[in-house]
Amino acid sequence: MASIDYPLDRPRQEEEAHSFSESLYSWVATVDHKRLGLMYVVSALIFLVIAGIMALVIRMQLMFPDGHVVGPDTFDRLFTMHGTTMVFLVGMPMVAGFSNYLVPLMIGARDMAFPRLNAFGFWIFLFGGLLLYFSYIGGGGLGGAGSAPDVGWFAYAPLTSKAFSRGAATDYWALGILVSGAGSIASAINVIATTISLRCPGMTLSKMPMFVWVMLVDSWLILIALPPLSAAQIMLLMDRQLGANFFDTRAGGSAVLWQHLFWIFGHPEVYILIFPAFAILSEVIPIFSRKPLFGKPAMVGAVVAIGFISLGVWAHHMFAIGMTAWSNTFFAAASMLVGVPTGIKIFNWTATMYGGRIRYSVPMMFCCGFLLHFLVAGLTGIMLAVAPFDWQLHDSYFVVAHFHFTLIGGLVFALMAGMYYWFPKVSGRLLSEKLGKWSFWLLVVGFNMTFIPLHFVGFLGMPRRIYTYTADRGWNTINFVASIGALIQAVAIACFAWNVLYSLKKGEHAGDDPWDAWTLEWATTSPPPEYNFEKLPVVRSGRPLWDLKHPHDPDWKYE
């Protein structure tokens, strides 16, 4: 029998004190996957706060009809930067951050396969983000026209051509995303190489934790979906700088070509963003239900299926451009098909809880929030996939409500679960349960107060991206309620931020394994040493720590 040698609850090593410049240098020069993972997550959180404040200003402007908080140009920049930031500078680094920190720990490795590529990926992502934000200063270009980009996060041509987008803002937008996209591709290659080649002895693919599986598929999806976007950005830059006329309709270019290129990236992208949520839920729900993940092979199959199908649904963003009936039908059918594997995932999570003994700590509460919100988001997604219904719903506030249900109700809730769950591993201290429950309930109330009503204002004909509306269109009450909800969400996030800052200093000591968990990251100290494991672990099942804790009833007997 292979030796199982991962002692729990070893004494904590006290870190030596360093001067500020020494510790700054150690962070800047680090190639440690855990530090890079943390830097990804922390920069994502900072961008989340920035883009969240933008969302608040947007909601304040729309709180009342004829709002005068900001003017039209500022408003257009706000929603463009909000969307771009949330997708490329919050969602994407969260993928990279969580997979960087956790994948090597979960597969019993000492680092990622390419540590320096990993550092390159992080810094190039951050540089891309800063380049995008530099547009607030440099976006005017030589003519001084404009500042930040104001073309919307999917930047439809020909609004992005020189004639309609003066100054350099759109160039910064394309460049910033192009550059940070290189970071995402680097990180995806790294995750794939790591999971393929660095798994510890005994960890066959079928014994790999579900989190790692999902991140593996996610990385493939990034690798397939990002190059078309990069190509499109380069074409756009050629249009703007070299007169290439790919998308310039006045010179015979095609506006629809941009839409195809963008959404061939853009639809897989929404799955790229939601996959970390699937990954987190698949770890947290079993631990707090005290049961293994129900139907893990089916879960793996479902996530691969979602990845494949998501590559063939992009034109459901384009039902209103006047495609033929058959193209519309094809893309409607493909989009609905995604519902099947997604449904399988929801059923399996529910079945994992079924028959369990659910401990409602904060991470589990956020998972439950995810399940219900994501169910709603999936069903409104089916509504949008029905092309004739979509002709009404497209580009209305219904769509805004739908994708915020996936990205806040889904992704943010799951990220919260993940942060509450792994914070003790990262810091050695537990986050406060009391503040956590406050932030959970405030977020549930605020989020639903904002985004449930916004579905309905879409039914009443309110298009997205309008900076003002008059009082006679029947939209007043809903917008007012939604804006109040946004303020409550801000309080919830502030609660979370305070919890993190407070618990870092004064939180309860967590020990190595506070949740009585089963995967390898809990078999090392909290925080883990730079080398992760003193001795590389050997595993015999998908739940090595379960085997360790239940020597008379180990998992490998059943697998």
Place this chain on the structure above:
Amino acid sequence: MLRHALLALLQSDVPGLPEHRVANMFNPLASPGASEKEIALLTFAVTGAIFVVVAGLIVFAMWRFRRKPGDDERQEPPQVYGSNQIEVAWTVIPILIVFVLIGVSARVIVGVENASPPPATVKLTLVGHQWWWEVDYPEFKVHTANEIHVPVAHNGSHATYLTLESADVIHSFWAPQLAGKVDLIPNRQNFTWIDPSEPGVYFGNCAEYCGTQHANMLLRVIAQEPADFNRWAAAEAKPAVDDPEMAAAKAMYQSLSCVNCHTIRGTSSRGTFGPDLTHLMSRETIGAGVLTNTHEHLRAWVDDPQESKPGSLMPSMKLTDRELNQVVAYLETLK
């Protein structure tokens, strides 16, 4: 608030048609909107049933299997790894549901798109501009802007066909009570049709983000009885009223750069960048719906459009009071 009350008062007596300002897509008054509502209700029924069942299961599992105060901390529940039968069941059943839904919506999509709509009595071309709508009726020799007059459809006839084009960026035609949206894309022609069943003014918006004043690219579809529509079209087709008493004002208008962008048929004002003004006073609104067409508003608009529609491509021409008075006086003769 007061301003809106006043606006509402002013507007109610101008057209004499019921106004559908709240554009509820679930209160359709034309065939495309009605068929879209039908499939929407079907989708609600299916997704609603799924929601009740699945949310019920989730909440049941959440509640029934919660840890209770008396439970032994160390006691683990039975470890269940999965069940192939169950996996097959909840794969196959959703696939069946999805295939039914695909079949039904395919029928409606093909039905709506390949349907032979009722014969057209009116064909118009809608051209999107930053941030207004050009409306051309080639058969009637009518060129107007922002307010789309169409006949009311009776007994499946008198439908209006719209050819959708764009002069600059992508826009989208959306009057929710009449039909779902179709984009106006440069270098491309799209088509849609509407057949309003009741006379009225149907409100809508440009539904594709098109730049600074996307929000104020408002749409009004004015559905009239066919006889009224024909009267309106005949009046619109005439060249501009030439009031000899207004010769000085007209000359003032002609001498300014207004003529570079606007057309007033029958005069030397032949610009095409901005809306056709030949029968400006027959329109209820100015600035693509931002202001009602009253004397004060018209004067304020000509004086400085940036005041009520910041970012509008019509600049303030810095007219003197005298110039302004004469231009407005001339425009007000364009009945």
